[in-house]
Amino acid sequence: MDRIKELVVLSGKGGTGKTTLTSSLSKIIKDKVIVDADVDASDMFILLKPRVLKKEIFRGKSVALIHQDKCIHCGLCEQHCRFDAIHKNSEGQFIVNEFKCDGCELCVYVCPVDAITMEQGIVGEWYLSETDFGPMVHARLNPGDENSGNLVTMVKHQAQIVAKEKGLNKIIIDGPPGTGCPVISALSGATATIIVTEPTLSGMHDLDRILKVANQFKVLPKIVINKYDLNNENVREIEKFARENNAKIIGRIPFDHCVIDALLNEKTPVDGGEECRRVKDEIYKIANFANEIFET
């Protein structure tokens, strides 16, 4: 069997339409595994209505716990902590802020009376589900927790396993916003990325940054301009930028209220009828390009 290929949809800037596009593509492209890798704000389930087959706890980093019965209040742990995670509370006890603790264990080493131990926390869950459009792997990170990059790696790994089991060789991934750890995890090992941008100064600024990250990780970039009719001058800028960077523009989706109406009804624009024709046609075009990426 061919190598399993991953296509990840990114944007840098949030809210440019990653989830809407990825969900639409998931309904068109056949024989694939769907992944929602935006684990701290996963929304794909709203449109694809997965039925959960398997649910697993995701354990993250350990965090420090100060045992008050042993603590002699020397304050060494607070002084040494680089993450600002240990503070004295109003009762004079040294307390670990679990949100800020990075799990490095330095405090365990500096504590002269062995009053600190590491406790492993649960940071989220991941799910293997089925949808009307194929298997889906998704996850939920507990609000405020870290390691979303690791959770992204986990859902991608599970998707590879499912793809192998079912003999599928395409994985479509809805990626997270930004350029940091979760994005790097989403990109790593991917064949290509579709970057969804919009002709706004923010969209363009972030396109430039995310494209550089894609290049760093040697992932083939393609560009989709969403709401392309919002600002013609900016579209020309994006076109120029795309040429200069050898990133092909594979779609131009118009700014149309039908998209919002579809989403409010838990539908994607490709489920709609004539009222969303222009958007739908463009997404089908993008799906053809995506299929080409998978097949080459």
Next chain:
Amino acid sequence: MWITVASGKGGTGKTTVSVSLTLALENGVYVDADVEEPNGALFLKPEIEKVVPYTEPIPQINTDVCTFCGKCADACVYKAIVILKPLKKAMFFPELCHSCGLCAYVCPVEGALAEVPKKKGEIRFGKSNGVEFIEGTLDLGEASASPLIRGMKKLIPREGKNVVIDAPPGTSCPVVEAMEDSDFVLLVTEPTLFGLNDLKLTVSLVKELKLPFGIVINKAEEGNDLIDRYAEEEKIPILGRIPFERSIAEYYSKGIPVIYTLENGKTIFANIYKQIKEIAQNGQN
């Protein structure tokens, strides 16, 4: 007053609201804490006065002195150091290092392991329209935004200032880092199912941090009460609305702050601030 603007979902209008809110304040300081994709400068067009490199310490192993005992490698939970004792080799993987300092702490040999600064990003300081401007940018390829946000927040002037922090999207660590020590968290959402779902996640986080908060609805439309119903149920105050209009999106695309393009823009943001002040002073409900 220290206000953090957050959203959960990306693209709901955090920067739009943060920039315009800062412009409506006296002694306003705009802080861009969306360090992976900072966009505030596109709207404020600040004159940058100072650029400070942001660095974090990473270990440097002096193999002339190192005894290859392996204590540093054993201690490092991130597995950023590998010591091959028989080969007398020390390997360091900077992309795995979290700059915690444990390796330097456990190293028993003087001069074998020293921490040296490594650049991870930049912090820019400037002025725009009577507003102070601070922006953090994480270098591309760097994984962790939280330390930069933490470092940048220490450089924000506090006395007599009204600080607005433009937070990153999501609900994970960097968002907590941005919200911490705030007097108020302003949640920007949009009346879509994605907006609502991510708003709920963010609300649970803000509640856990025990910070007072309220909602601004962006892209609000007549007849769409998705967020209103949720806010009423949860007794969360709605402090303002920015309507869904193509013209607003067009001005946004050109980088013009909404406070200048919206009818009654100044009043809307002045009102938001007035309510924030009341809630921050009197407590939520």
